[in-house]
Amino acid sequence: MVARYPLLATDVPGPASAALHARRTKAVSAAVGTGLPVYIEEASGALLRDVDGNELIDFASGIAVTSVGNGAPRVVSGVREQVERFTHTCFMVTAYEPYVEVCERLNELTPGRHDKRSALFNSGAEAVENAVKIARYATGRDTVVAFDHAYHGRTNLTMALTAKSMPYKSGFGPFAGEIHRVPMAYPYRWPTGPQGCAEEAFEGFVAQVRAQVGEQNTAAVILEPIQGEGGFIVPAAGFVARVARWCRENGIVFIADEIQTGFCRTGDWFACEHEGVVPDLITTGKAIAGGLPLAAVTGRAELMDAVHTGGLGGTYGGNPVACAAALGAIETMRVEHLATRAAELGEILRSRLVALAEKYDAIGDVRGRGLMQAVELVSDRDAKTPDAATTAAVNQACHRAGLLTLTCGTYGNVVRFLPPLVITEELLDRGISIFESALGEVAGT
Template sequence: MSAPVEQRRILATAIPGPRSLELQARRRVAVSAGVGTALPVYVERAGGGILVDVDGNQLIDFGSGIAVTTVGNAAPRVVEAVRRQVEDFTHTCFMITPYEEYVAVCEKLADHTPGRHEKRSALFNSGAEAVENAVKIARSATGRSTVVVFDHAYHGRTNLTMALTAKNLPYKQGFGPFAGDIHRVPMAYPYRWPTGPERCAEEAFAAFVDSVHTQVGEGNVAAVLIEPIQGEGGFIVPPPAYLTAVADWCRENGIVFIADEIQTGFCRTGDWFACDAEGVVPDLVTTAKGMAGGLPLAAVTGRADLMDAVHPGGLGGTYGGNPVACAAALAAIETMEVEDLAGRARSVEGIIRPRLEALSATHPGVIGEIRGRGAMLAIELVTDIDSKAPDGPLAAAVQAACAQQGLVTLTCGTWGNVLRFLPPLSMPDDLLDEGLDLFDGAFGEALSGRGQ
């Protein structure tokens, strides 16, 4: 086993360095231009909160591979579990000859997902697969077809999940026609609610109910699918009581309430799952990203009667619940349990949020809102506070300035004007503080570059 990565930022070359530039040239010849890259720095090692590139630079990671390496890259328990499993066997296909690791992951999901009811799970490879299969389960169990989704939602890149996703570019442009029987309603977005955040929960819920009633009919709805905190859409946190109201309405109307916890799950928001903050118990939960320490694994977990409503053979896939990914997940979940990573996420928020509030005070008029929970935080950038006009160019400039200083950041939001913070929960405080210092400097540099 290689030595742990030193938790220290090092800039050995410009970003990207010469070796990364060589690899980028090779990439242009060999890889589809349709596969995007946020930062063309090629990584050869990673650990904790540091990415080591092929030029010897050590970058601070505020993205976790989009909320995947929650336990840290190359987390010791995960590495050891994967090594042992690879030595035993790498694949049989659970649908052909099963194995204990798959069952054990499903048991852990039953333990940790919201609610104490009897549950079942099915394992897949990606978040999009999990969402697609959750819809299949809901339709099979209810005998209905329509799925209700929300503005600003992101649920994946397959044909059905593109239909469920709100944003056109880059996710949907030119890829239609899409799957049908999808009905979109306004999201409870407090910062941009027309009558103000105080009235958002009540009015958004009323608009949701009215839209479904008049345009679809409750008896035709199989499922309502929602991210408890929207991810790619801009880390939008619905107002208190909104999720509870939607879940209760679904229950009253025999509709399956699906929580897409793919980005929010596994300790990221300061709870095991974002629904826990309000005590919301979904009928089905989709998970992926942070579950397996960087290996591809996803799941649908939910009420036993719903999960068992599908005919035998109706769920599955060749690689779904691969034994190596399952071993990694068991080790990652053990790490979360033993190290109380939900508590660690709350501590991370206690470090990041005050720094963002201070940054907003230093640069008034450009940060419209600071939002999120735990180690899933974001700032929405605007051209001015009154109009709330989105400032995507500023977000891009800040991201580019961060990269030059060895800090990896991510943008998101319907208008690309949101900067999000998703550090690994294994990142030490001093490295987190250094990353925030770099972010402060990059923010000021981006603003001065446009004459502010």
């Protein structure tokens, strides 16, 4: 019965969504964007039903949030039970067990067997901010090193860490200081080619930090094991491990931003595990709570406990309902072996995308891990000329056909695939076929 999906009762968006969008225009700031202006009334697993009765295939997961699918039973049950008990007290005022239990799970699951502590927050950006606070406090140093193509959030400090100007930074400065940016080991676009990328990028990284900042002045290096908004860039093999080792040798805190990559998305619980990297601090969010707002910093006990009492926290951080959702989501990932499932379905996704790259010259690169994969579209394969216009057109064609996809990338030329980890193989195959049709419609054969 999967062949009937997506089930389109109207054009996408339909008249009911259009009417709601007219209301939105009068009520919601125009600065808040929406990739596809359909209005969802119900969702289950990897399917979204809008107010017009259209049932769309979800290849976005709310930007890697609903990895266990919408309406996951353990998440729903946990939330319902917690809401009936109490909804909030503020952990800084009176504590409660779900907060402690989530921290225990994070300490167990994140890479490394060392003694760990965790603290809970509301959003990924808030987690990154607090990781930087911890690193600066613990080291007594100021500078934080971030990478080209990085995305770490929309607050003032995290905008400073983020590389891309539009739409994230333009017009919002001045930004927080003592941020230093270095090149990323981006194999597809490395000037001398992918073969020497890891070594050359690492040597350049060390030389630039040493000359322009000084190791003794560097509090932290923050890195996404796979860059998200920057284009699903998988750093050249060995690069992340070299950076982490160099940080350890120089007393610098290595922060892994796993907000988009974490919780089984890449085929392991955390993307760092693909190269055996153990970060000093790891930031998590998005998929942690199955759709409710929650984020965390987990790290070495001596770092996490270095900050004075009261130095970390927030009114809603670790809200009990969100914690209950997180416990349900984590248990779902464990019981349903979603890391293994992401790896298995990721092989299917990759093989299909590689086949499309052999067929369509518009695909310059296929990359990613597990169910976090992408294609970079170009107008000239030899010159690797970014093609943002074709990317936008393909994305729109997918939407019209009932497949919810997302774009990303510094140059706006990457289509990314983030289906829920519980998606069926048949529905995944159907979604890829829709993408192929959209690509053929826009880019030709």
